Amino acid sequence: MIRMLKSVDYLPSVSTLIFTNKIFQSNSKDYSSSSLQTITESNQTKIFITNPLYNFLSETQNPNNLVNLICSSLKQKNDAHLALLQEKGLFREFTNHEMFRVLLRCQADSSTALAFFNWVKNDLDKQPSTQNYCIIIHILAWSKNFKQAMEVMLELVELKRNVNSSESLTVFKILLNCTDKCNWDPVVFDMLIKAYLKKGMVRESFQAFRKVVKLGFVPSTITINCLLIGISRMNCGEKCWEIYEEMVRIGAHPNSCTFNILTHVLCKEGDVNKVNKFLERMEEEGFDPDIVTYNMLIDSYCKKRRLKDAVYMYNIMNIRGVMPDLITHTTLINGLCKGGNAREAHRLFHQMIHRGLKPDVFSYNTLICGYCKEGMMQEARSLVLDMIDCGVNPDSFTCWMLVKGYQSQDKLISAMNLVVELLRFRVSISGYAYDYLIFALCKENRPFAAKSLLERISQDGYEPNADIYNELIDSLCKSSSSVEEALKLKVEMVAKDVKPNLCAYRAIIRRLCGLNRSKEAESLMREMVESGFQPDVEICRALMNGHCKEKNFREAESLLGSLSKEFQIFDAECYNALASLLSEEAGTTELMEFQDRMMKVGFAPNILTCKYVIDGMSKAKGV
Structure with missing residues (x-):
């Protein structure tokens, strides 16, 4: 164990230190700021003592030897010694410059360098400088610890997120400057571009790419593809082509992924002719369109309602030996359905199954949606039953489309019967579909059908919300039936701690007054007031007209x-x-x-x- 001084008697007096400080004052600029000590006199004047004074201390207490002591401890894997140095206060004035020196001397052992970097950051609670971040990134990348290097790079980029754009580019500059001081691998510049992208800083990533290329570095094709994807998501097509032209200039080799990204950019722009020209160029450079390329083209043709071109591209795929997948068929089926050709879409659907592809819920929903829009509800219903037989469960969108389809045909009772039938098949139906159907039945003045459905689905755990109750009460009161069902629903609501709204109260009050039950209606109005609602003019008129109709003059006045x-x-x-x-x-x-x-x-x-x-x-x- 390194021996430490135990007595202050070995230290020179304050007056000696002050005198010696004047002698060495002219050379004080040659030393690190960490080797300065502050002594406060009685008049609170601060006197800085330069590092030659520490020669009076033992070797283990001299801060000038701190870098050597740290490196020795790290080499011996002696964490306890580092903790002892910290306990003795030698890290009190530890600077980023000294940290930089330690990291450089540890660059042959990347794991030790990283452990020390994290120790300073976490245990000493000292924020490393950008330079120290860059040094540790270089050390890790040189040692092929790419995962850890990327983690540190992401941390650094996040630290620089809130500074202005020009300041954030100092990361690139310092990374570059550090290449003169340590071993390094050009992959760190790829990491920088990717780190910006992962943090959503696409603009900074593009700027870093331009600087990297300007200095003669060639980013990997994978990195460039990641940048292209980030730029394309920002709808900056012109920047994508600028990157592609730069790729060609610096000799980076595009791959099929590169061409597919650029094809996607063209498809988003909607100029199909440009897409065709680019495909020709792509083939001239030796790349054949793959399944991703064809799927994007078919999707683009369908969105432009160029269904003949989409079908032609589908046939070309088969001729060239590129087998259409589930996405291909679903995209084309969707295009045909939107074009009003659901039967042709169904033929393609069967062809897909014949080729051994198993349709998923999205494929079924696409075709069901097409049938519903064309009013072919029998075909849509049959397809749903086929769907269940094949083990594909209809989802909330399936049920919602069926309800809307039947509603457009004025066949809401058929929709209700289908929902009940699906429940027998243990198909999970969303509350949203139930809500929509109950509202639709109420709007069509079918409150008893809506109430019957509510009672059925409540057995399966459906809990109606306040809007459903209020709409159903209003619909029951508008019908020529008894108001008793509406009153029962109101009692049920209150029992479930669901509050009737003003519309529900108004509907019941008006109905009671119409049935010569004005006193009961007035009592309900008082209940409404206690619930926090104020009567409006319509309620007042209903009550007054009811009392007058029953000749209850005193009650009315x-x-x-x-x-x-x-x-x-x-x-x-x-x-x-x-x-x-x-x-x-x-x-x-x-x-x-x-x-x-x-x-x-x-x-x-x-x-x-x-x-x-x-x-x-x-x-x-x-x-």
């Missing part, structure tokens, strides 16, 4: 007064409903007294009110 006081509702139609009732049933005196009472509350008579008063007076006089 009391309600009209409370509505005006509690909710500031002053509706002339409600007021005139009572005036009309009095003009027919009561005397002139009662009518005039009512008018006075209402004026005190805040109601003002209008022309119609005056008409009712005149009619009442005429009847009283027998005119």
